[in-house]
Amino acid sequence: MKQDNLSAKHNPEWALFLPAVSSFYIAGLGKQRKGEPYFDQARIPASFKGDVEKLNFLNSKEGLYYYKWGLYSAGHANLDTTDDDASESIIREREEGTFMLGDSGGFQILKGQWPADWKDPNCPRAMKKRKAVLTWMDTYMDYGMCLDIPSQSLTTFGMKDKNGNSLHGISTIEEAISATHINNEYFINNRSGKCKFLNVLQGRNHTQSDSWYEEMKKYCDPNLYPDNHFNGWAFGGQNKIDVHLMLRRLVGIIHDGLLQEGKHDLIHCLGTSILEYAVLFTDIQKAVRKYHNPKLQITFDCASPFFSAAKGLAYFNTSIQHNKKWAYSMEKTAEKKSYANDTRKYRDAVLADKIHKQFTDSPVTDALVMKDLCYRGVGFLGQHGKETKTSWDTLSYTLLQSHNVWMHMNAVQEANRQYETGVVPKMLVHKFEGDRFFTQLVDEIFSKKTKQESLDLIDYHSSYWKQFQSGSQGISGKKTENAMSMFEELFTVDEEPIEEIEDSDEAMSLVLE
Numbered sequence: 001m002k003q004d005n006l007s008a009k010h011n012p013e014w015a016l017f018l019p020a021v022s023s024f025y026i027a028g029l030g031k032q033r034k035g036e037p038y039f040d041q042a043r044i045p046a047s048f049k050g051d052v053e054k055l056n057f058l059n060s061k062e063g064l065y066y067y068k069w070g071l072y073s074a075g076h077a078n079l080d081t082t083d084d085d086a087s088e089s090i091i092r093e094r095e096e097g098t099f100m101l102g103d104s105g106g107f108q109i110l111k112g113q114w115p116a117d118w119k120d121p122n123c124p125r126a127m128k129k130r131k132a133v134l135t136w137m138d139t140y141m142d143y144g145m146c147l148d149i150p151s152q153s154l155t156t157f158g159m160k161d162k163n164g165n166s167l168h169g170i171s172t173i174e175e176a177i178s179a180t181h182i183n184n185e186y187f188i189n190n191r192s193g194k195c196k197f198l199n200v201l202q203g204r205n206h207t208q209s210d211s212w213y214e215e216m217k218k219y220c221d222p223n224l225y226p227d228n229h230f231n232g233w234a235f236g237g238q239n240k241i242d243v244h245l246m247l248r249r250l251v252g253i254i255h256d257g258l259l260q261e262g263k264h265d266l267i268h269c270l271g272t273s274i275l276e277y278a279v280l281f282t283d284i285q286k287a288v289r290k291y292h293n294p295k296l297q298i299t300f301d302c303a304s305p306f307f308s309a310a311k312g313l314a315y316f317n318t319s320i321q322h323n324k325k326w327a328y329s330m331e332k333t334a335e336k337k338s339y340a341n342d343t344r345k346y347r348d349a350v351l352a353d354k355i356h357k358q359f360t361d362s363p364v365t366d367a368l369v370m371k372d373l374c375y376r377g378v379g380f381l382g383q384h385g386k387e388t389k390t391s392w393d394t395l396s397y398t399l400l401q402s403h404n405v406w407m408h409m410n411a412v413q414e415a416n417r418q419y420e421t422g423v424v425p426k427m428l429v430h431k432f433e434g435d436r437f438f439t440q441l442v443d444e445i446f447s448k449k450t451k452q453e454s455l456d457l458i459d460y461h462s463s464y465w466k467q468f469q470s471g472s473q474g475i476s477g478k479k480t481e482n483a484m485s486m487f488e489e490l491f492t493v494d495e496e497p498i499e500e501i502e503d504s505d506e507a508m509s510l511v512l513e
Contacts, residue, residue, distance in 0.1 A: 001047070004065040004363045006409050015281030015298040017412040018069050018101055020271075022306035023076035025401050027087035028394060029056055034086035039395055045372040055364070055402045058094045064363040065406050068098040071301040075105035075113070079132040081139045092140055101268060101299065102141035102195070104133055110153040112167030118149055118179040119169050130186050138192040143266055146219070146230065147183040148200035149176040151208060151237045173208050177215050184219050188228050196231035198268055203237045206245055213249060220258045232266035240269040243280070244465035247445060247458045250284070254292050255451035265295045273302040275318075275326040276427045278412045279419040283439050287446040305404035309397055315407035316359045320418050326425045328411055331356065333400070334370065337391045340377025342370035362406040364399060373399060430464055
Protein backbone atom coordinates (compact mmCIF):
# COMPACT_ATOMS: atom_id res chain seq x y z
CA MET A 1 0.00 0.00 0.00
CA LYS A 2 1.40 3.39 -0.97
CA GLN A 3 1.50 5.87 1.89
CA ASP A 4 -0.42 9.14 1.61
CA ASN A 5 2.07 11.75 2.81
CA LEU A 6 -0.15 14.56 4.07
CA SER A 7 2.87 16.26 5.63
CA ALA A 8 4.36 16.79 2.19
CA LYS A 9 1.02 18.08 0.88
CA HIS A 10 0.84 20.80 3.51
CA ASN A 11 1.73 24.25 2.18
CA PRO A 12 3.77 26.15 4.80
CA GLU A 13 1.74 29.28 3.99
CA TRP A 14 -1.38 27.65 5.43
CA ALA A 15 -2.52 27.69 9.03
CA LEU A 16 -1.85 24.26 10.50
CA PHE A 17 -4.49 21.83 11.75
CA LEU A 18 -3.53 19.73 14.78
CA PRO A 19 -5.64 16.64 15.48
CA ALA A 20 -6.42 16.48 19.22
CA VAL A 21 -5.22 12.91 19.66
CA SER A 22 -7.36 10.59 21.76
CA SER A 23 -5.61 8.51 24.43
CA PHE A 24 -8.01 5.70 23.54
CA TYR A 25 -6.72 5.80 19.97
CA ILE A 26 -3.03 5.57 20.84
CA ALA A 27 -3.29 3.11 23.76
CA GLY A 28 -3.75 -0.11 21.81
CA LEU A 29 -1.34 0.94 19.06
CA GLY A 30 1.27 1.82 21.67
CA LYS A 31 0.97 -1.44 23.55
CA GLN A 32 1.14 -3.44 20.32
CA ARG A 33 4.33 -1.69 19.16
CA LYS A 34 5.92 -2.40 22.56
CA GLY A 35 5.29 -6.13 22.22
CA GLU A 36 2.05 -6.47 24.19
CA PRO A 37 -0.56 -8.57 22.32
CA TYR A 38 -3.31 -5.97 22.75
CA PHE A 39 -5.02 -6.91 19.48
CA ASP A 40 -5.38 -10.57 18.51
CA GLN A 41 -3.38 -11.17 15.33
CA ALA A 42 -6.39 -12.95 13.83
CA ARG A 43 -8.43 -9.82 14.40
CA ILE A 44 -6.12 -7.40 12.56
CA PRO A 45 -7.26 -6.71 8.95
CA ALA A 46 -5.51 -9.01 6.52
CA SER A 47 -4.25 -6.10 4.42
CA PHE A 48 -2.32 -4.79 7.45
CA LYS A 49 -0.24 -8.00 7.56
CA GLY A 50 -0.48 -8.13 11.35
CA ASP A 51 0.85 -4.64 11.94
CA VAL A 52 -1.48 -2.01 13.48
CA GLU A 53 1.40 0.47 13.42
CA LYS A 54 -0.09 1.34 10.02
CA LEU A 55 -2.63 3.42 11.98
CA ASN A 56 0.10 5.54 13.57
CA PHE A 57 0.05 8.67 11.39
CA LEU A 58 3.16 10.00 13.20
CA ASN A 59 5.19 7.15 11.68
CA SER A 60 6.72 8.34 8.40
CA LYS A 61 7.75 4.85 7.34
CA GLU A 62 4.89 2.54 8.30
CA GLY A 63 1.75 4.68 8.59
CA LEU A 64 -0.97 4.33 5.95
CA TYR A 65 -0.82 8.10 5.94
CA TYR A 66 1.76 10.43 7.47
CA TYR A 67 0.94 13.66 9.29
CA LYS A 68 3.68 14.87 11.58
CA TRP A 69 1.74 17.33 13.73
CA GLY A 70 -0.68 16.86 16.60
CA LEU A 71 -1.98 17.99 19.97
CA TYR A 72 -2.12 15.82 23.07
CA SER A 73 -3.66 16.77 26.38
CA ALA A 74 -2.07 16.41 29.80
CA GLY A 75 -5.61 15.72 30.93
CA HIS A 76 -5.55 12.41 29.07
CA ALA A 77 -1.92 11.53 29.70
CA ASN A 78 -0.11 9.49 32.30
CA LEU A 79 1.75 12.38 33.95
CA ASP A 80 4.23 10.10 35.70
CA THR A 81 7.31 10.51 33.52
CA THR A 82 9.13 7.78 35.45
CA ASP A 83 6.55 5.19 34.38
CA ASP A 84 7.47 3.37 31.15
CA ASP A 85 3.88 3.37 29.94
CA ALA A 86 3.50 1.42 26.70
CA SER A 87 0.07 2.95 26.03
CA GLU A 88 1.75 6.39 25.72
CA SER A 89 4.63 5.28 23.47
CA ILE A 90 3.06 6.74 20.30
CA ILE A 91 3.48 10.20 21.85
CA ARG A 92 6.51 9.71 24.10
CA GLU A 93 8.63 7.87 21.54
CA ARG A 94 7.50 9.59 18.36
CA GLU A 95 10.14 10.01 15.69
CA GLU A 96 12.36 13.05 15.32
CA GLY A 97 10.83 15.78 13.18
CA THR A 98 7.29 15.38 14.45
CA PHE A 99 5.63 18.19 16.41
CA MET A 100 3.37 17.89 19.44
CA LEU A 101 1.55 20.71 21.22
CA GLY A 102 0.53 19.94 24.79
CA ASP A 103 -2.83 21.03 26.12
CA SER A 104 -2.56 21.64 29.84
CA GLY A 105 -5.72 19.99 31.16
CA GLY A 106 -7.95 22.97 31.86
CA PHE A 107 -10.86 20.89 30.59
CA GLN A 108 -10.28 18.41 33.40
CA ILE A 109 -10.38 21.27 35.92
CA LEU A 110 -13.70 22.63 34.68
CA LYS A 111 -15.15 19.10 34.63
CA GLY A 112 -14.07 18.52 38.23
CA GLN A 113 -11.77 15.65 37.26
CA TRP A 114 -8.76 17.31 38.91
CA PRO A 115 -10.38 18.27 42.22
CA ALA A 116 -8.59 21.04 44.12
CA ASP A 117 -9.12 24.56 45.32
CA TRP A 118 -7.32 26.13 42.39
CA LYS A 119 -7.64 29.69 43.67
CA ASP A 120 -5.68 28.77 46.81
CA PRO A 121 -1.91 28.96 46.14
CA ASN A 122 -1.28 26.63 49.07
CA CYS A 123 -3.68 23.86 48.05
CA PRO A 124 -1.52 20.68 48.01
CA ARG A 125 -3.68 18.88 45.43
CA ALA A 126 -3.43 21.80 43.01
CA MET A 127 0.33 22.04 43.50
CA LYS A 128 0.85 18.33 42.91
CA LYS A 129 -1.03 18.48 39.62
CA ARG A 130 0.65 21.77 38.63
CA LYS A 131 4.11 20.21 39.08
CA ALA A 132 3.17 17.03 37.24
CA VAL A 133 1.78 18.91 34.23
CA LEU A 134 4.87 21.12 33.90
CA THR A 135 7.25 18.16 34.19
CA TRP A 136 5.28 16.20 31.59
CA MET A 137 5.25 19.17 29.18
CA ASP A 138 8.98 19.79 29.57
CA THR A 139 9.69 16.10 29.00
CA TYR A 140 7.54 15.29 25.98
CA MET A 141 6.08 18.38 24.27
CA ASP A 142 7.56 20.83 21.76
CA TYR A 143 5.13 23.55 22.79
CA GLY A 144 2.72 23.51 25.70
CA MET A 145 -0.04 25.67 27.10
CA CYS A 146 0.09 27.19 30.54
CA LEU A 147 -2.34 25.62 32.99
CA ASP A 148 -5.21 28.07 32.58
CA ILE A 149 -8.54 27.91 34.38
CA PRO A 150 -11.12 28.04 31.55
CA SER A 151 -13.69 30.78 31.93
CA GLN A 152 -16.33 28.13 31.37
CA SER A 153 -15.41 26.76 34.82
CA LEU A 154 -17.85 29.29 36.23
CA THR A 155 -20.70 27.16 34.88
CA THR A 156 -19.49 24.03 36.71
CA PHE A 157 -18.78 25.60 40.11
CA GLY A 158 -21.81 23.75 41.49
CA MET A 159 -20.21 20.31 41.08
CA LYS A 160 -19.45 19.17 44.65
CA ASP A 161 -17.35 16.52 46.36
CA LYS A 162 -18.72 14.27 49.11
CA ASN A 163 -18.10 17.02 51.67
CA GLY A 164 -20.10 19.57 49.72
CA ASN A 165 -17.10 21.53 48.42
CA SER A 166 -16.83 22.73 44.84
CA LEU A 167 -14.56 20.44 42.82
CA HIS A 168 -12.50 23.38 41.58
CA GLY A 169 -13.51 26.40 43.68
CA ILE A 170 -13.88 28.86 40.79
CA SER A 171 -17.13 30.84 40.89
CA THR A 172 -16.20 34.17 39.25
CA ILE A 173 -14.06 35.35 36.35
CA GLU A 174 -11.87 37.17 38.88
CA GLU A 175 -11.18 33.86 40.63
CA ALA A 176 -10.38 32.18 37.29
CA ILE A 177 -7.90 34.96 36.53
CA SER A 178 -6.36 34.75 40.00
CA ALA A 179 -5.97 30.97 39.79
CA THR A 180 -4.40 31.21 36.33
CA HIS A 181 -1.92 33.77 37.70
CA ILE A 182 -0.86 31.21 40.31
CA ASN A 183 -0.28 28.57 37.65
CA ASN A 184 1.51 30.98 35.29
CA GLU A 185 3.86 32.14 38.02
CA TYR A 186 4.76 28.54 38.80
CA PHE A 187 5.32 27.64 35.13
CA ILE A 188 7.38 30.72 34.31
CA ASN A 189 9.61 30.28 37.36
CA ASN A 190 10.09 26.52 37.13
CA ARG A 191 10.16 25.66 33.40
CA SER A 192 13.28 23.87 32.20
CA GLY A 193 13.42 25.53 28.80
CA LYS A 194 12.93 22.28 26.87
CA CYS A 195 9.30 23.10 26.05
CA LYS A 196 8.08 26.44 24.72
CA PHE A 197 4.93 27.75 26.38
CA LEU A 198 1.83 29.58 25.20
CA ASN A 199 0.00 32.18 27.23
CA VAL A 200 -3.66 31.06 27.22
CA LEU A 201 -6.32 33.76 26.87
CA GLN A 202 -9.84 33.10 28.13
CA GLY A 203 -13.06 35.08 28.66
CA ARG A 204 -16.70 34.45 27.74
CA ASN A 205 -17.41 37.91 26.35
CA HIS A 206 -15.49 40.96 25.15
CA THR A 207 -15.20 42.58 28.56
CA GLN A 208 -13.94 39.43 30.29
CA SER A 209 -11.55 38.71 27.42
CA ASP A 210 -10.09 42.22 27.52
CA SER A 211 -9.58 41.98 31.29
CA TRP A 212 -7.94 38.57 30.96
CA TYR A 213 -5.49 39.81 28.33
CA GLU A 214 -4.50 42.88 30.35
CA GLU A 215 -3.86 40.66 33.38
CA MET A 216 -1.88 37.98 31.56
CA LYS A 217 0.05 39.79 28.85
CA LYS A 218 3.03 40.42 31.13
CA TYR A 219 4.01 36.73 30.94
CA CYS A 220 4.96 37.17 27.26
CA ASP A 221 6.96 40.36 27.87
CA PRO A 222 10.71 39.87 27.20
CA ASN A 223 11.43 43.06 29.10
CA LEU A 224 9.92 41.63 32.30
CA TYR A 225 11.02 38.03 31.72
CA PRO A 226 14.09 38.19 29.43
CA ASP A 227 15.03 34.53 29.87
CA ASN A 228 11.77 32.71 30.57
CA HIS A 229 8.87 34.64 29.02
CA PHE A 230 6.12 32.62 27.34
CA ASN A 231 6.70 32.02 23.64
CA GLY A 232 3.32 32.67 22.05
CA TRP A 233 -0.41 32.66 22.59
CA ALA A 234 -3.32 30.27 22.82
CA PHE A 235 -6.76 31.71 22.11
CA GLY A 236 -9.51 30.14 24.18
CA GLY A 237 -13.02 31.22 25.11
CA GLN A 238 -14.38 34.09 23.06
CA ASN A 239 -10.99 34.99 21.55
CA LYS A 240 -10.82 31.97 19.28
CA ILE A 241 -14.17 32.21 17.52
CA ASP A 242 -15.38 35.83 17.56
CA VAL A 243 -13.53 37.29 14.57
CA HIS A 244 -14.14 40.86 15.66
CA LEU A 245 -12.52 40.18 19.03
CA MET A 246 -9.83 37.95 17.54
CA LEU A 247 -8.62 40.67 15.18
CA ARG A 248 -8.68 43.34 17.90
CA ARG A 249 -6.75 41.01 20.19
CA LEU A 250 -4.09 40.38 17.55
CA VAL A 251 -3.70 44.08 16.85
CA GLY A 252 -3.27 44.73 20.56
CA ILE A 253 -0.70 41.96 20.96
CA ILE A 254 1.30 43.25 17.98
CA HIS A 255 1.35 46.87 19.14
CA ASP A 256 2.21 45.82 22.70
CA GLY A 257 5.38 44.28 21.23
CA LEU A 258 4.30 40.75 22.17
CA LEU A 259 4.39 39.04 18.77
CA GLN A 260 8.08 39.40 18.04
CA GLU A 261 9.90 37.25 15.51
CA GLY A 262 11.90 34.55 17.24
CA LYS A 263 10.20 35.18 20.57
CA HIS A 264 6.47 34.69 19.97
CA ASP A 265 6.11 32.63 16.79
CA LEU A 266 3.05 30.50 17.54
CA ILE A 267 -0.63 31.30 18.04
CA HIS A 268 -2.96 28.38 18.72
CA CYS A 269 -6.76 28.51 18.52
CA LEU A 270 -8.29 25.93 20.82
CA GLY A 271 -10.99 23.51 19.71
CA THR A 272 -11.94 25.11 16.39
CA SER A 273 -13.69 22.68 14.08
CA ILE A 274 -15.54 24.63 11.44
CA LEU A 275 -13.99 24.27 8.01
CA GLU A 276 -14.24 27.92 6.97
CA TYR A 277 -11.94 28.88 9.83
CA ALA A 278 -9.12 26.85 8.27
CA VAL A 279 -8.82 29.41 5.46
CA LEU A 280 -9.69 32.35 7.70
CA PHE A 281 -6.70 31.49 9.88
CA THR A 282 -4.53 31.16 6.77
CA ASP A 283 -5.48 34.68 5.65
CA ILE A 284 -4.67 36.11 9.07
CA GLN A 285 -1.36 34.26 9.17
CA LYS A 286 -0.33 35.54 5.74
CA ALA A 287 -1.16 39.15 6.67
CA VAL A 288 0.65 39.05 10.01
CA ARG A 289 3.68 37.42 8.40
CA LYS A 290 3.72 40.09 5.68
CA TYR A 291 3.66 43.10 7.98
CA HIS A 292 4.78 42.02 11.46
CA ASN A 293 6.27 38.56 12.11
CA PRO A 294 7.43 36.51 9.11
CA LYS A 295 7.81 33.39 11.26
CA LEU A 296 4.32 33.33 12.77
CA GLN A 297 2.54 29.96 12.68
CA ILE A 298 -1.18 29.80 13.47
CA THR A 299 -2.41 26.38 14.56
CA PHE A 300 -5.85 25.08 15.50
CA ASP A 301 -7.18 21.78 16.81
CA CYS A 302 -10.30 19.74 17.35
CA ALA A 303 -11.21 16.27 18.63
CA SER A 304 -14.24 15.82 16.38
CA PRO A 305 -12.79 12.97 14.26
CA PHE A 306 -12.28 10.93 17.41
CA PHE A 307 -15.47 12.01 19.17
CA SER A 308 -17.66 11.31 16.13
CA ALA A 309 -16.34 7.75 15.89
CA ALA A 310 -17.38 7.17 19.50
CA LYS A 311 -20.91 8.00 18.34
CA GLY A 312 -20.66 5.55 15.43
CA LEU A 313 -20.38 8.38 12.90
CA ALA A 314 -18.19 8.21 9.82
CA TYR A 315 -17.04 11.18 7.77
CA PHE A 316 -18.27 10.29 4.30
CA ASN A 317 -17.92 13.49 2.27
CA THR A 318 -16.73 17.10 2.33
CA SER A 319 -18.61 19.97 0.70
CA ILE A 320 -16.46 22.85 -0.58
CA GLN A 321 -18.30 25.10 -3.05
CA HIS A 322 -18.06 28.77 -3.90
CA ASN A 323 -20.40 31.03 -1.97
CA LYS A 324 -21.88 28.07 -0.07
CA LYS A 325 -21.54 26.74 3.47
CA TRP A 326 -18.54 24.43 3.76
CA ALA A 327 -18.98 21.27 5.80
CA TYR A 328 -17.64 17.89 6.78
CA SER A 329 -20.48 15.40 6.31
CA MET A 330 -20.90 12.46 8.66
CA GLU A 331 -23.55 9.90 9.50
CA LYS A 332 -24.00 6.49 11.12
CA THR A 333 -22.02 3.84 9.30
CA ALA A 334 -22.21 0.04 9.00
CA GLU A 335 -22.85 -1.84 12.24
CA LYS A 336 -24.46 -5.29 11.87
CA LYS A 337 -23.47 -8.72 13.13
CA SER A 338 -24.51 -10.19 9.79
CA TYR A 339 -21.48 -8.48 8.24
CA ALA A 340 -19.01 -10.52 10.33
CA ASN A 341 -18.16 -12.78 7.35
CA ASP A 342 -18.62 -10.15 4.63
CA THR A 343 -15.49 -9.86 2.49
CA ARG A 344 -16.71 -7.09 0.20
CA LYS A 345 -14.55 -3.97 0.08
CA TYR A 346 -15.87 -1.62 2.74
CA ARG A 347 -16.76 1.25 0.41
CA ASP A 348 -18.44 -1.04 -2.11
CA ALA A 349 -20.52 -2.65 0.62
CA VAL A 350 -21.76 0.55 2.30
CA LEU A 351 -22.78 1.97 -1.06
CA ALA A 352 -24.41 -1.23 -2.30
CA ASP A 353 -26.39 -1.63 0.93
CA LYS A 354 -27.37 2.06 0.86
CA ILE A 355 -25.79 2.77 4.24
CA HIS A 356 -24.25 5.82 2.59
CA LYS A 357 -25.39 7.49 -0.63
CA GLN A 358 -21.80 8.51 -1.25
CA PHE A 359 -18.58 7.64 0.50
CA THR A 360 -15.05 9.01 0.10
CA ASP A 361 -12.39 6.41 0.78
CA SER A 362 -9.50 7.20 3.09
CA PRO A 363 -6.26 5.17 3.03
CA VAL A 364 -7.78 3.28 5.97
CA THR A 365 -11.15 2.30 4.49
CA ASP A 366 -9.46 1.60 1.17
CA ALA A 367 -7.62 -1.22 2.98
CA LEU A 368 -10.71 -2.64 4.72
CA VAL A 369 -13.37 -5.20 3.93
CA MET A 370 -16.71 -5.08 5.70
CA LYS A 371 -15.90 -7.71 8.32
CA ASP A 372 -12.85 -5.73 9.43
CA LEU A 373 -15.16 -3.16 11.02
CA CYS A 374 -18.12 -5.40 11.87
CA TYR A 375 -16.03 -8.13 13.46
CA ARG A 376 -18.33 -9.64 16.09
CA GLY A 377 -20.93 -11.92 14.57
CA VAL A 378 -24.03 -13.58 15.99
CA GLY A 379 -23.11 -15.57 19.10
CA PHE A 380 -19.84 -13.74 19.71
CA LEU A 381 -19.12 -13.79 23.44
CA GLY A 382 -17.50 -10.84 25.17
CA GLN A 383 -15.10 -10.87 28.12
CA HIS A 384 -17.92 -11.54 30.58
CA GLY A 385 -19.10 -14.63 28.71
CA LYS A 386 -22.22 -12.95 27.33
CA GLU A 387 -23.09 -12.25 23.72
CA THR A 388 -22.07 -8.73 22.74
CA LYS A 389 -24.72 -6.21 21.71
CA THR A 390 -22.68 -4.75 18.87
CA SER A 391 -20.59 -6.07 16.00
CA TRP A 392 -17.86 -3.55 16.83
CA ASP A 393 -14.90 -4.02 19.17
CA THR A 394 -12.06 -1.76 20.29
CA LEU A 395 -10.21 -2.09 16.99
CA SER A 396 -13.40 -1.20 15.08
CA TYR A 397 -13.53 2.16 16.83
CA THR A 398 -9.79 2.66 16.30
CA LEU A 399 -10.14 2.00 12.57
CA LEU A 400 -13.06 4.42 12.26
CA GLN A 401 -11.19 7.10 14.21
CA SER A 402 -8.21 6.74 11.89
CA HIS A 403 -10.47 7.10 8.84
CA ASN A 404 -12.15 10.18 10.30
CA VAL A 405 -8.83 11.81 11.16
CA TRP A 406 -7.57 11.43 7.59
CA MET A 407 -10.85 12.83 6.27
CA HIS A 408 -10.56 15.88 8.52
CA MET A 409 -6.90 16.50 7.67
CA ASN A 410 -7.56 16.09 3.96
CA ALA A 411 -10.61 18.39 4.10
CA VAL A 412 -8.59 21.18 5.72
CA GLN A 413 -5.88 20.89 3.08
CA GLU A 414 -8.40 20.72 0.24
CA ALA A 415 -10.21 23.78 1.61
CA ASN A 416 -6.96 25.74 1.46
CA ARG A 417 -6.20 24.48 -2.04
CA GLN A 418 -9.64 25.46 -3.32
CA TYR A 419 -9.49 28.83 -1.57
CA GLU A 420 -6.27 29.63 -3.42
CA THR A 421 -8.11 29.11 -6.73
CA GLY A 422 -10.84 31.59 -5.81
CA VAL A 423 -13.41 29.26 -4.24
CA VAL A 424 -14.66 31.28 -1.27
CA PRO A 425 -17.14 30.06 1.38
CA LYS A 426 -20.30 32.11 1.82
CA MET A 427 -19.23 33.05 5.34
CA LEU A 428 -16.20 34.98 4.08
CA VAL A 429 -17.94 36.81 1.23
CA HIS A 430 -18.44 40.43 2.32
CA LYS A 431 -22.16 40.77 1.66
CA PHE A 432 -21.94 44.53 2.29
CA GLU A 433 -19.12 44.98 -0.22
CA GLY A 434 -19.71 42.29 -2.81
CA ASP A 435 -16.38 42.67 -4.63
CA ARG A 436 -14.37 42.33 -1.45
CA PHE A 437 -13.39 39.21 0.43
CA PHE A 438 -11.86 38.54 3.84
CA THR A 439 -8.39 38.17 2.29
CA GLN A 440 -8.20 41.78 1.12
CA LEU A 441 -9.75 43.21 4.26
CA VAL A 442 -7.52 41.39 6.73
CA ASP A 443 -4.45 42.40 4.71
CA GLU A 444 -5.52 46.04 4.95
CA ILE A 445 -6.12 45.76 8.71
CA PHE A 446 -2.60 44.55 9.46
CA SER A 447 -0.99 46.95 6.98
CA LYS A 448 -1.98 50.01 9.02
CA LYS A 449 0.87 51.89 10.68
CA THR A 450 -0.88 52.62 13.95
CA LYS A 451 -2.91 50.55 16.38
CA GLN A 452 -5.85 52.93 16.27
CA GLU A 453 -6.07 52.86 12.47
CA SER A 454 -6.30 49.06 12.57
CA LEU A 455 -8.89 49.06 15.37
CA ASP A 456 -10.99 51.69 13.58
CA LEU A 457 -11.04 49.58 10.41
CA ILE A 458 -12.01 46.46 12.36
CA ASP A 459 -14.84 48.28 14.13
CA TYR A 460 -16.04 49.87 10.88
CA HIS A 461 -16.75 46.36 9.55
CA SER A 462 -18.54 45.17 12.70
CA SER A 463 -21.62 44.14 10.69
CA TYR A 464 -19.47 41.90 8.51
CA TRP A 465 -18.01 40.02 11.49
CA LYS A 466 -21.54 39.16 12.64
CA GLN A 467 -22.07 36.90 9.62
CA PHE A 468 -19.31 34.57 10.86
CA GLN A 469 -20.72 31.41 12.45
CA SER A 470 -18.02 29.69 14.38
CA GLY A 471 -19.12 26.60 16.22
CA SER A 472 -19.96 25.18 19.58
CA GLN A 473 -17.95 27.18 22.11
CA GLY A 474 -18.57 30.84 22.77
CA ILE A 475 -20.65 33.18 20.62
CA SER A 476 -20.34 34.19 17.02
CA GLY A 477 -22.52 35.72 14.37
CA LYS A 478 -25.18 38.24 15.35
CA LYS A 479 -24.92 37.38 19.05
CA THR A 480 -21.30 38.46 19.50
CA GLU A 481 -22.26 41.76 21.11
CA ASN A 482 -24.06 39.91 23.91
CA ALA A 483 -21.70 36.97 24.02
CA MET A 484 -22.18 34.19 26.58
CA SER A 485 -22.69 30.69 25.15
CA MET A 486 -24.39 28.91 22.27
CA PHE A 487 -24.23 25.86 20.05
CA GLU A 488 -24.06 26.33 16.27
CA GLU A 489 -24.12 23.54 13.76
CA LEU A 490 -20.58 22.42 13.03
CA PHE A 491 -21.22 19.68 10.53
CA THR A 492 -23.80 18.21 8.25
CA VAL A 493 -24.82 15.30 10.50
CA ASP A 494 -27.51 12.78 9.69
CA GLU A 495 -28.70 12.02 13.20
CA GLU A 496 -27.05 14.08 15.94
CA PRO A 497 -24.72 17.07 16.21
CA ILE A 498 -21.24 17.00 17.66
CA GLU A 499 -20.72 19.42 20.54
CA GLU A 500 -17.04 20.21 20.92
CA ILE A 501 -17.25 20.68 24.68
CA GLU A 502 -17.62 16.95 25.09
CA ASP A 503 -14.50 14.88 25.44
CA SER A 504 -13.65 12.15 22.92
CA ASP A 505 -12.02 9.91 25.52
CA GLU A 506 -14.99 10.24 27.86
CA ALA A 507 -17.27 9.28 25.00
CA MET A 508 -15.18 6.21 24.22
CA SER A 509 -15.10 5.07 27.84
CA LEU A 510 -18.90 5.23 27.97
CA VAL A 511 -19.23 3.24 24.76
CA LEU A 512 -16.89 0.51 25.97
CA GLU A 513 -18.30 0.15 29.49
